[in-house]
Amino acid sequence: MPNTHDVLFRTLADPTRRALFERLCREGEQTVGALTAQSGVSQPAVSKHLGVLRQAGLVRDRHEGRQTHYSAQLGALAPLIDWTSQMAGFWQSRFDDLEDLLKRMDQ
């Protein structure tokens, strides 16, 4: 069972899928048709990508008649932000340790 970070990174790793997400972030809600038009791949491919994005919690879908509108769910990026700052934190604390060590050696 893959964890949240796995899902997020894997989902955003594909260029065309990430492009779809970026477009939804930039331009807001879009229909599948509109997204397909500029994606460079077929409509089924877009639908599949949107499915993956939805399962990752990165997009929401809203049905209206026969068309489906998708929109970005920005909150889903939180774990990613947490992860990066955690990594930065580890680095920082090790740096602090080193600094402490050097300071103590200096005395």
Place this chain on the structure above:
Amino acid sequence: MPNTHDVLFRTLADPTRRALFERLCREGEQTVGALTAQSGVSQPAVSKHLGVLRQAGLVRDRHEGRQTHYSAQLGALAPLIDWTSQMAGFWQSRFDDLEDLLKRMDQ
């Protein structure tokens, strides 16, 4: 030709590879042997992952005798941080637009 974001996301998408990077962030410089011991995969697999991490700029290698020490290069995460805050920015600005619109409608 994949761009920086592609490389970063793809590189970090694999769980075992990301685990290696996390470990280097947490515990600092490590030899291939030490990393292999706790990775759950074979030494060649670890070497391959480290190669990918190195090409992505996420780690540095330092040769000392017959062993190679790897360490995390935290600066390489910058594009990832930029990307997330850019996405957040797009969302925010669209929200502001909406807010403006509502405010103007209210008058």
Place this chain on the structure above:
DNA sequence: CCGATCAATAGCCATAGGGTTATCAATCGC
């Protein structure tokens, strides 16, 4: 109603890539 449009699904193919074992190159200890 009936044809047309929209999106999802099914089924298939080709490739990328992560895993393995075997081997090689280089360095170490004795």
Place this chain on the structure above:
DNA sequence: GCGATTGATAACCCTATGGCTATTGATCGG
């Protein structure tokens, strides 16, 4: 110098997955 250790490379296998076409289901317009 020689066996042992360390890590990188080679060669292979197998699966995951992103792409396609074809089809279906649902809704719209006339």
